[in-house]
Amino acid sequence: MPEMPEVEVLARRLRPLLRGKRIRHIDVYRKKSLRPTASTEFQKKLSGATFADVSRRGKYLLFKLRPKTSGKEITVLGHLGMTGRMFIALKKERLPKHAAVVFDLGKHNFVYEDYRYFGRMSLDLAPIELLGPEPLSKEFTTTFLATGLKRSRQPVKVKLLDQSIAAGVGNIYASEALYRAGISPKLASNKVTGEQTTSLWCAIRETLRDAIRYGSTVPLKSMSGKSDTLFYYGGDGENRYSKRLRVYDRAGKPCFHCGTKIQRIAQAARSTFFCPHCQAL
DNA sequence: CACCATGTTCCTTG
DNA sequence: CCAAGGAACATGGT
16 A cells, blocks of 8 residues: 555545544554554553544654643554555454554544554654655755765665655655656666756656545545455556556556566565666666 | 565664 | 665565
């Protein structure tokens, strides 16, 4: 689920569903999913609190809550890792096998589940201090991007995953943005020209904006077919969105622009997809 | 058994 | 001090 557009769509979906809901009780099935916060502290601080807002920063979700007794607002940070999901379900519905934390909201549960447990929910806000600007905000300028790229010899695809460059860009959209910009993922960051920086800047923003729009218009369905898991992810499908991802997970398939076979390579132990013709070095 | 998977952090090496 | 590479975290699917 979890790159910036997916998290943004999730935040938008959760916001109206959680606002005003009071937490009766919290079940912690996986204490490590709250690291570094202790489960006792988490439960004590949040039991009786009311959700006031849900927002996003990079790939992190921010839950704002009003405490039970008057006091200052509480912020809970959420991260979905690779496989995290969050959704609202009727209490009578069976919990998923890998439910990590479940908030009792009365008639409904707010469920955080994550079968690989790379994600987390915590009261520690330190992670967001290290993030670079939001790529769709005015703080993210071509100059900022150029400066970030200039002092690295890493391949530009690898550098795009650095959250201090543009918060929220992940492995899928890094490949997608480079394809749109016509830049080889292997090009060293400090060799990216000024002109290329500008097209990359545009491509990052277009790619993310399009992905948010896609997620905002497509019905988010569950994999189980039961409750709405508020989940979306997927490459080529049979539906009208089949061209949403242009290179990611399309190794061996023809480039939509020139027909050349899309290539998959490994960079920093992660897959990169690109068109060797449209993104020549 | 092998290799792959939307992410981050820690440890080592240079 | 920093940049870069690799492993670890954990549970699957193919």
